[in-house]
Amino acid sequence: MDEAVKPAIRVGLFLTCLVDLMRPSVGFAAVKLLEEAGCQVVVPSQTCCGQPAYNSGDRATTRAIARQTIEAFEICDYVVAPSGSCAGMLAKHYPELFVDEPEMAVKANAFAAKCHELVSFLVDRLEVSAVSARFEGVVAYHDSCSGLREMGVMSQPRKLLASVEGLRLVELKEADVCCGFGGTFAVKYGELSDAIVSQKSANVAASGADTLLAGDLGCLMNIAGKMQREGRAVKVRHVAEVLAGLTDDPPIGESPRGAKP
Amino acid sequence: MSVVATTPRFKDNVHEALHDQRLQGALLHARNFIGRRAAAVERLPEFDALRDSARAIKDHTLAHLDLYLQAYERKVTESGGRVHYARTAAEANAIVLGLCKERGAKAVTKGKSMISEEIGLNAALEAEGIEAIETDLGEYIIQLRGETPSHIIAPAIHVTKADVEADFRRVHRDLPATRDLSQPEQLLGEARGILRDKFLSADIGITGANFLVAETGTSIIVTNEGNGDLTQILPKVHVVVASLEKIVPTLADAAQLLRVLARSATGQDMSVYTTLSTGPRRPGDGDGPQEYHVVLLDNGRSAMLGSQFEDMLRCIRCGACMNHCPVYHAIGGHAYGWVYPGPMGAVLTPSLIGVAEGGQLPNASTFCGRCEAVCPMRIPLPKMMRHWREREFERHLSPATVRSGLGVWAFFATRPALYRLTTDLAMRAMHLAGRARGRFSWLPFAGGWTKYRDLTAPQGATFQSRWRARSGSVQ
Numbered sequence: 001m002d003e004a005v006k007p008a009i010r011v012g013l014f015l016t017c018l019v020d021l022m023r024p025s026v027g028f029a030a031v032k033l034l035e036e037a038g039c040q041v042v043v044p045s046q047t048c049c050g051q052p053a054y055n056s057g058d059r060a061t062t063r064a065i066a067r068q069t070i071e072a073f074e075i076c077d078y079v080v081a082p083s084g085s086c087a088g089m090l091a092k093h094y095p096e097l098f099v100d101e102p103e104m105a106v107k108a109n110a111f112a113a114k115c116h117e118l119v120s121f122l123v124d125r126l127e128v129s130a131v132s133a134r135f136e137g138v139v140a141y142h143d144s145c146s147g148l149r150e151m152g153v154m155s156q157p158r159k160l161l162a163s164v165e166g167l168r169l170v171e172l173k174e175a176d177v178c179c180g181f182g183g184t185f186a187v188k189y190g191e192l193s194d195a196i197v198s199q200k201s202a203n204v205a206a207s208g209a210d211t212l213l214a215g216d217l218g219c220l221m222n223i224a225g226k227m228q229r230e231g232r233a234v235k236v237r238h239v240a241e242v243l244a245g246l247t248d249d250p251p252i253g254e255s256p257r258g259a260k261p
Numbered sequence: 262m263s264v265v266a267t268t269p270r271f272k273d274n275v276h277e278a279l280h281d282q283r284l285q286g287a288l289l290h291a292r293n294f295i296g297r298r299a300a301a302v303e304r305l306p307e308f309d310a311l312r313d314s315a316r317a318i319k320d321h322t323l324a325h326l327d328l329y330l331q332a333y334e335r336k337v338t339e340s341g342g343r344v345h346y347a348r349t350a351a352e353a354n355a356i357v358l359g360l361c362k363e364r365g366a367k368a369v370t371k372g373k374s375m376i377s378e379e380i381g382l383n384a385a386l387e388a389e390g391i392e393a394i395e396t397d398l399g400e401y402i403i404q405l406r407g408e409t410p411s412h413i414i415a416p417a418i419h420v421t422k423a424d425v426e427a428d429f430r431r432v433h434r435d436l437p438a439t440r441d442l443s444q445p446e447q448l449l450g451e452a453r454g455i456l457r458d459k460f461l462s463a464d465i466g467i468t469g470a471n472f473l474v475a476e477t478g479t480s481i482i483v484t485n486e487g488n489g490d491l492t493q494i495l496p497k498v499h500v501v502v503a504s505l506e507k508i509v510p511t512l513a514d515a516a517q518l519l520r521v522l523a524r525s526a527t528g529q530d531m532s533v534y535t536t537l538s539t540g541p542r543r544p545g546d547g548d549g550p551q552e553y554h555v556v557l558l559d560n561g562r563s564a565m566l567g568s569q570f571e572d573m574l575r576c577i578r579c580g581a582c583m584n585h586c587p588v589y590h591a592i593g594g595h596a597y598g599w600v601y602p603g604p605m606g607a608v609l610t611p612s613l614i615g616v617a618e619g620g621q622l623p624n625a626s627t628f629c630g631r632c633e634a635v636c637p638m639r640i641p642l643p644k645m646m647r648h649w650r651e652r653e654f655e656r657h658l659s660p661a662t663v664r665s666g667l668g669v670w671a672f673f674a675t676r677p678a679l680y681r682l683t684t685d686l687a688m689r690a691m692h693l694a695g696r697a698r699g700r701f702s703w704l705p706f707a708g709g710w711t712k713y714r715d716l717t718a719p720q721g722a723t724f725q726s727r728w729r730a731r732s733g734s735v736q
Contacts, residue, residue, distance in 0.1 A: 024727055187710055
C-alpha cells in the first residue's frame with residue numbers, strides 16, 4: 001500500500017475495558033498493526049461497551065454508556081476494537097438500543113456502520129494480506145463466539161497468522177464452540193462455566209499446540225485461568241500480540257520471571 | 262401448569278447433572294447430531310433460502326392466526342372430525358379425559374407428543390385409572406423409568422443401552438434371563454413385541470402434531486418408527502393434542518417446513534414416516550379410526566402474540582438449538598427443570614410458567630449464538646433470553662448482589678474521567694499484588710471466578726493512562 005499519497009484513515013481504537021485494564025499490551029499491538037497499515041490511531045476517552053449491563057437486563061445504563069461511546073468516537077472514520085464481542089456490541093446491538101428514539105437511532109446506525117473487529121478490519125477493509133512478525137511456536141486458534149457469529153471473523157486471523165514467520169498453526173477440535181466465559185455468566189453460573197471451559201482446555205491440550213490465541217481477552221483469561229489451574233503448560237495470548245510481533249510481555253496470567261506452577 | 266417445575270432450583274440441578282457420571286457419558290451422544298445436520302445442510306445448497314421461506318410462512322400464519330384457526334376448524338368439521346379448544350393444561354386434560362370416559366376407554370396408546378408432556382396427560386389419565394402406553398421407543402423407555410423426556414426429539418438421550426436392558430428385564434416379567442439383549446436391535450425387537458399387543462388392544466390413540474393444515478384440516482406427524490401410524494389408525498378413536506401455533510395455511514407450506522425440519526433435527530432429508538391424517542375413516546377406506554378429535558391448546562401462547570416473544574411461536578421443535586448448545590451438552594435436559602430444555606426451553610419456559618419460576622434459564626446462557634445460527638426458523642433465541650433478563654431487571658427479580666454490583670460498576674462506567682483515575686490506581690495495586698505469579702488463585706470479591714480458575718493479574722497502569730503519558734494529551 002502506498003501510504004504517502006493516501007490521506008490517513010482516522011481510526012478510533014475502542015480498547016475494550018478488559019484490554020484497557022488488564023492487558024494494555026494488546027492495545028499497543030492493535031495501535032502498531034493499524035499504524036503499519038497506514039491508519040492514524042486516536043484513543044478517545046472511554047470506559048466499556050456496556051455489555052455487563054446489557055446482558056443483565058439493565059437497558060437504561062446500557063443506553064447511557066452507548067450514548068457516551070457514540071459521542072466520544074464521533075471524530076473517527078472508523079471504530080476498531082481488538083474484540084469480536086465488544087465490536088459486535090457496538091456494531092450489532094447499539095442500534096437496537098435506540099429503536100424508540102429516532103434521533104439517537106440515526107446516530108447509532110451511523111456509528112454501528114463504522115465499527116469493526118481489529119483483525120477483520122485489517123484484512124477486509126485495509127486489505128492487509130501479510131504481517132512482518134516472527135513467532136516461534138505451534139499455535140492453536142480459538143474462534144470466539146461473537147467474533148465468529150456476529151462479525152464474521154474466521155478466515156482473517158488464520159490468513160494473517162499464516163504469514164507469521166516461524167509459526168505453525170494446528171487444528172483445534174471444536175474451535176467454534178464457546179469457552180464458557182459469557183461475561184457475568186462465568187461468575188453467576190461458575191460451575192456450569194467451569195464444565196464448558198474444562199472441555200475447551202482438554203481440546204487445546206489435545207491439539208498439541210504450545211500457544212493458544214484468540215481475538216477476545218475475556219475468553220482468553222477464562223481459558224488461561226482454567227489451564228493454569230489444571231497445571232497445563234500452554235501459553236495464552238491475544239492474536240494481535242503475535243501479529244504485531246509484540247510478545248515481550250509474558251503470556252496471559254504468567255509472571256515476568258516465567259511460568260511457575 | 263400440570264408438571265411441577267424444578268427450574269427455580271436450576272443451580273442444584275446443574276450440580277447434580279455435572280456429577281452424574283452415567284449421564285455425562287450418555288450426553289456425548291447429543292453431539293452426534295451436529296455432524297449429521299451439517300452434512301444434510303451441505304447436501305442442499307438452497308437450505309438457507311428454505312429457512313427464509315420457512316420463517317416467512319410462519320410469520321404470515323402468526324399474523325393471521327385467527328383466520329387460519331377458523332379455516333382449520335371448518336375443514337376438520339367438514340371431514341367429520343371435531344376441534345376442541347383448551348385454554349389451559351387443565352382444560353386440555355379434562356377434554357381428553359371426557360372423551361375417554363364417554364367411550365369407556367381403559368387403555369390408550371400414545372405417539373410422541375411434547376404437548377402431552379406439557380399438560381401432564383399421562384398422570385391425568387392414570388389418576389382416572391386409564392392406562393397410557395407410550396409407543397415411541399424413547400418415550401416408552403422413559404415411561405418405564407418414571408422419567409420425563411430430556412430432549413424434545415430424543416427423549417431418552419440421557420439413558421444408556423445397559424440402562425434400557427435393565428429396565429426391560431425389570432418390567433417385562435416374561436422375558437427369559439437367557440435372552441441376549443446386548444444389541445440395540447434386540448432391545449428394539451423386545452419393545453416391538455410388547456407394543457404390538459398394546460396397539461391392538463387400545464381403545465383410543467393419542468398423538469401430537471408437527472403441523473395442522475388449515476387448507477385441508479389435516480394433522481401431520483413425522484416419526485422414524487411408524488408407531489405414530491399404528492397409534493392413530495388402529496384404535497376406534499384418534500385424538501390429536503396440539504398447540505395452536507402448529508397451524509400452517511396449506512399443504513405446500515407444510516411441505517416447505519418439512520424440508521427444514523428433519524435436516525435440522527437428525528440430519529435426515531426426511532423422517533422415515535411422514536403421516537397425514539384427515540378426519541375419521543370414510544366409507545370405503547381400508548382403515549382408520551371411527552372418530553377424529555383435535556384438542557387445540559393455548560396455555561399461554563396467545564399472550565405471546567404481539568409480544569417480544571412472538572418469534573418463539575415459529576419454533577417447529579426440531580431440537581437443533583439444544584443439539585448445538587454448550588450448556589445443554591454439559592447438563593442434559595432434565596436440569597432445566599420443566600418440559601422444554603435447551604435454548605428454546607430457556608425462552609419458552611418463562612413464557613409458559615412465568616419469569617419468577619423460569620427466570621434462571623434465560624440467564625444461564627453465554628450468548629454464544631450457536632442456537633440462532635442453526636435454527637431453521639431463524640428465531641433470535643439469545644435476543645429473547647436478553648428480553649427475559651430485562652423483564653427480571655425491571656421487576657427487581659434479579660439477585661440483590663447482581664444489582665448492587667452492577668450499580669457500582671455503572672456509576673464508574675458512566676463517568677469516564679473518574680473511571681480512568683480509579684481503574685488506573687486499582688490496576689497498579691492489583692499488579693503489585695499479583696506480580697510474583699502473574700495471576701491470583703484467590704481474590705476477595707472474585708470467588709465466583711477463582712473457585713474454578715486462576716485470575717490473570719493486570720499488567721499495571723491502564724492503557725489509557727499509558728497512552729496519555731505517551732502522547733501527552735487527552736483526546
